Amino acid sequence: MATQTKPVLHGYFRSSCSWRVRIAFALKGIEYDQVPVNLIKDGGQQLTEEYTTLNPMQQVPAVEIDGTTLSQSLAVIQYIDETRPGPRLLPADPKKRAQVRMISDVIASGIQPLQNLYVIQKIGTEKVQWAQHFIDRGFKALEPILKETAGKYCVGDEISMADICLVPQVYNAVRFKVDVEQYPTIKRLNQTLVEIQAFKVSHPSCQPDTPSDLQT
Amino acid sequence: MATQTKPVLHGYFRSSCSWRVRIAFALKGIEYDQVPVNLIKDGGQQLTEEYTTLNPMQQVPAVEIDGTTLSQSLAVIQYIDETRPGPRLLPADPKKRAQVRMISDVIASGIQPLQNLYVIQKIGTEKVQWAQHFIDRGFKALEPILKETAGKYCVGDEISMADICLVPQVYNAVRFKVDVEQYPTIKRLNQTLVEIQAFKVSHPSCQPDTPSDLQT
Structure with missing residues (x-):
């Protein structure tokens, strides 16, 4: 994985769904970059055309990873779990x-x-x-x-x-x-x-x- | 699986979340029993003490399966997919x-x-x-x-x-x-x-x- 680009998390510090993804990255020991999306400033930066292409729901988080963009935190967390080593985030049973x-x-x-x-x-x-x-x-x-x-x-x-x-x-x-x-x-x-x-x-x-x- | 008890779906005909589970059972070819929970009648049968023990969220569906009770339709569907033969409900990739x-x-x-x-x-x-x-x-x-x-x-x-x-x-x-x-x-x-x-x-x-x- 060393040559791979780091995942990019588009999120907001106080968004609980962004925090979920940050916890998953941290538990797995995965380095990632953060791009802040301020949900309050400028009437909400999640509403920009640029961000809407990343996540048409105009919500955080959106995660660029492995050449694709994913939204919905539980989908992201399970993708990370299924493709990365480290402690399991879902049990085997x-x-x-x-x-x-x-x-x-x-x-x-x-x-x-x-x-x-x-x-x-x-x-x-x-x-x-x-x-x-x-x-x-x-x-x-x-x-x-x-x-x-x-x-x-x-x-x-x-x-x-x-x-x-x-x-x-x-x-x-x-x-x-x-x-x-x-x-x-x-x-x-x-x-x-x-x-x-x-x-x-x-x-x-x-x-x-x-x-x-x-x-x- | 022939000796196993059939799963029991507690649901409501018009609930979209109940319908999701019914589709999953049908795609997998799994026989199941239905117990109707009328969300309108008697002020809502999902609010009874008996039903609340099955699903404390007081929502349909609740599914009795393999000796346990599960709620939340996507959790049920993925459990069915991971434990039953038949067509995959989630792709391998x-x-x-x-x-x-x-x-x-x-x-x-x-x-x-x-x-x-x-x-x-x-x-x-x-x-x-x-x-x-x-x-x-x-x-x-x-x-x-x-x-x-x-x-x-x-x-x-x-x-x-x-x-x-x-x-x-x-x-x-x-x-x-x-x-x-x-x-x-x-x-x-x-x-x-x-x-x-x-x-x-x-x-x-x-x-x-x-x-x-x-x-x-």
């Missing part, structure tokens, strides 16, 4: 793989799309309540699922795509002032995961496009 | 697999969650416009993606999970009076796919719980 995908999709289809910037902007009033409602609804479902599947991490004792999805969603929950104390399994898993180096280096507080007042 | 997952997720994360019954009920007024807006936005993105990836089907010339997601989403688009004529690639793919037996037998118009006035 089919039932555990299904659990990992189920948990990932509860977040990626059941929660995140309903509280992302674009949708929140479409909701006239009660933006925060709307986001809280959908995060709470998702976490109420995740908590009993994770109680069944979790070991040290979301599914058993190996880090997986489910963990990659969980941590950025908990970060969003905190931003929207959801009381995470209500969800002891989610809280415990998140506390364990945020101490891991791959989750730390990919954190929104320390990306190239993190505004200086949000850096920690 | 990693780049094509990524494209299949990308297209599936544009629909399963980018469109369907924003126009499903629960969200539409939460939107006070302008329910139809809301749904139309998000379906149109998704189809505007899908059209150029599919123009790149499609052969006879969504990705090349083999039926995949992307096709399984596309047809039920086009069905929803028509229900919400989205003008599919604007999207020639989507229209062409859908027309080809709806003629295939696995898509026909799984259609909302001919399920055990289809009301008699909606049967065709």
Whole structure:
């Protein structure tokens, strides 16, 4: 792989879907370049014609990799997993793989799309309540699922795509002032995961496009 | 597999996510039992305590299979694909697999969650416009993606999970009076796919719980 061009991640420091991909790259030990796409500035740089060719959904992330451009974070993560060495991001056992995908999709289809910037902007009033409602609804479902599947991490004792999805969603929950104390399994898993180096280096507080007042 | 219990699909005739799973079972030639969960009747049978233990998200589908219960249709479909013989639902080539997952997720994360019954009920007024807006936005993105990836089907010339997601989403688009004529690639793919037996037998118009006035 040494002669290959590095992947390029077009993302935004605070986007939970961009963060998922950054965690996957970090867990796999893959070097990549970042091109910031500011979702706020200039009315949203994801709306430019240039960016729309990379991702017609006008969302981050988009990843240039192996001569192709991929969007949708879970598709990117599974592509990385299937083409790169390093720790598996999905377990070998089919039932555990299904659990990992189920948990990932509860977040990626059941929660995140309903509280992302674009949708929140479409909701006239009660933006925060709307986001809280959908995060709470998702976490109420995740908590009993994770109680069944979790070991040290979301599914058993190996880090997986489910963990990659969980941590950025908990970060969003905190931003929207959801009381995470209500969800002891989610809280415990998140506390364990945020101490891991791959989750730390990919954190929104320390990306190239993190505004200086949000850096920690 | 002859001695194994048949999988049980808890679903609803008109749910696009239930239809996805029905198509997958049909493509693989897997016999299964259906337990209808009426999303309207009795205030929504998915909200019962009994159903909530099957799927804490209180959504359909939930699938009992191989001694476990799975929800999230794409997790179910990929589990079926990884554990059952029959035609592949995801291609062998990693780049094509990524494209299949990308297209599936544009629909399963980018469109369907924003126009499903629960969200539409939460939107006070302008329910139809809301749904139309998000379906149109998704189809505007899908059209150029599919123009790149499609052969006879969504990705090349083999039926995949992307096709399984596309047809039920086009069905929803028509229900919400989205003008599919604007999207020639989507229209062409859908027309080809709806003629295939696995898509026909799984259609909302001919399920055990289809009301008699909606049967065709």
